[in-house]
Amino acid sequence: MQITITDVHKRYGDVVALDGPSFEIPSGSTFGVLGTNGAGKTTLFELLVGHDRPDEGRIEVGGIDVAEAGHRVRERVAFLPEHAGFPPAMTGREVLDVHARIRGLEDRDRRIHEALETVGLTDAADRAVEGYSNGMGRRLGLAAALIADPPVLVLDEPTAGLDPRGVAAFHRTIERLGRETETTIVLSSHVLSEVERLCDDVAILEDGHLRAAGPIDDLRSETGADDRVTVSLRPAGEGVRPDLLEAVQDRGDVTETRETIAVACERDAAFDLCGDLDSSLLDGFEVREPGLEAVFRDVLAGTDDESDDADREPDSDPTRATEEVSA
């Protein structure tokens, strides 16, 4: 089910939370909403699921205006908020039964069974929620969101606070939903590798403005991120690390990890770098293609000056984002 966001504005007192983003979320896609802290992601989700109304602009889900017909949209859109809580004494199954009843669903036992299976909570279904781990609680939230087979699923930072196993389980569930159903999945995350793994398309927000939107591959070439690579060098022992650092310091953006020294630079410069380095300093190296991180950095780097301007007025020009991306 396609979602269309058109010139949406939202203020909280003096704070401009959304300043006119316009973009489309393709039907059946897994779509990532990215942004710095306070960029407006949660605000956008609250408007998208009909919990609040925009001051100006429209959000349509499957052609229906959310602000005009919130009840019809709520039948189509399920939301997993960033902080979903459940009465601690209830079991997971009881929580899902309440959700199914609120939605007036028939065939509740089958739906509850399927939702529990989908998120991998069948064995814990009859335990009280207070005994659930953080990850199990998130998965119960997802099961509650899935119980009505919604055509649209909105997940606000779904893996925040989960341990690596919880994150992996969550990823598998989302990937399976994306592969096996027509569900349009919209999620926000600060973990770019997660978004790159799960999503086909993204929107990047900053201070309420849309900075870029579209398929990740298109953004890579539009932003020029495609022109750059990262050369990851493994020093031949800790003793030569300072020499290696000195040799690469003017060759690009240098970052160090415990094992490697990474140099992000233009493709031609990477070619020269690999040819010039003294091989006795190296245990090995690899060249990595630009990831979503490079796109994110390039998109936001083009707006550094503007993002300092906290008092700017709302911008009603929906073409603005396209201009900024190509800037």
Ligand SMILES: Nc1ncnc2c1ncn2[C@@H]1O[C@H](COP(=O)(O)OP(=O)(O)OP(=O)(O)O)[C@@H](O)[C@H]1O
């Ligand atoms: N109910 C509210 N009252 C006042 N200000 C709010 C309210 N909700 C959000 N804001 C402000 O609106 C801006 C956008 O907030 P929002 O929570 O949408 O950002 P976000 O991108 O989800 O941030 P984060 O990544 O930190 O969760 C912020 O400046 C925030 O302080």
